[in-house]
Amino acid sequence: MVIFVPLKPEWMRSGSYLLTSGEIPLGYWMDKTYNIAPDFSWFIYSDNEKELSFLFSHDQGKTWQKSLVSENAQRIRYRKAQFFADGSGVLVYSNASPEVSSEGLEIFQTNDFGKTWSRSNGTTINQPVQNVSFVNPTLGFVSTRENLYYTNNSGSSFKEAVVTIPADYQTGGLDLFQTPNEVTQVSTNQLETKFYLLKMAGIDQGKMFACLYRSSDNGETWQFAEQLSEVKPTE
Structure with missing residues (x-):
């Protein structure tokens, strides 16, 4: 079955499309920036390098809906979304600056499979964000090349984990x-x-x-x- 997705591939590569290991080649994508499944397909993208949007379908791509995640998602680099069985989900992205090694991390949450998003928290990570993993909407982890941080309050605060x-x-x-x-x-x-x-x-x-x-x-x-x-x- 062929599914038509109403977005351009370059919209998914908005901002700085880099991981801490280097640039991602054309034709490859950051992990969990999209998902294709019969009951819930979705894509994180920006068509203007400013607003971050979320495109989703619940009917195998027959119809698509769009929601706004952030109106001010400039200099975006790392991005990722995770969803849970009850329809809740977390979407994060980092803001990179060429002047400093630290990055801002923005955290958004949804309770309706991405129809609506609200900014829950934001923080600054002292090195480039390498991976973000949430176990549930409350408990999450952020790593850099050298450190692992955890939050148990949806990102209101982060503490360094001991590995x-x-x-x-x-x-x-x-x-x-x-x-x-x-x-x-x-x-x-x-x-x-x-x-x-x-x-x-x-x-x-x-x-x-x-x-x-x-x-x-x-x-x-x-x-x-x-x-x-x-x-x-x-x-």
């Missing part, structure tokens, strides 16, 4: 918490995610591995659980 790195690993080479990794809730009191660590000893010295981490305190601290698979630089 325990085993002695024979270190961060470096790739972003610690790299898209498409997400923080997931596996039980009432436990969160899981994958961090990328560089092995510093043994036969795998110098190789990068995805490592499973767990938290039992809503993301305030993270403990190493096990080494998973090797990660190539292109992944």
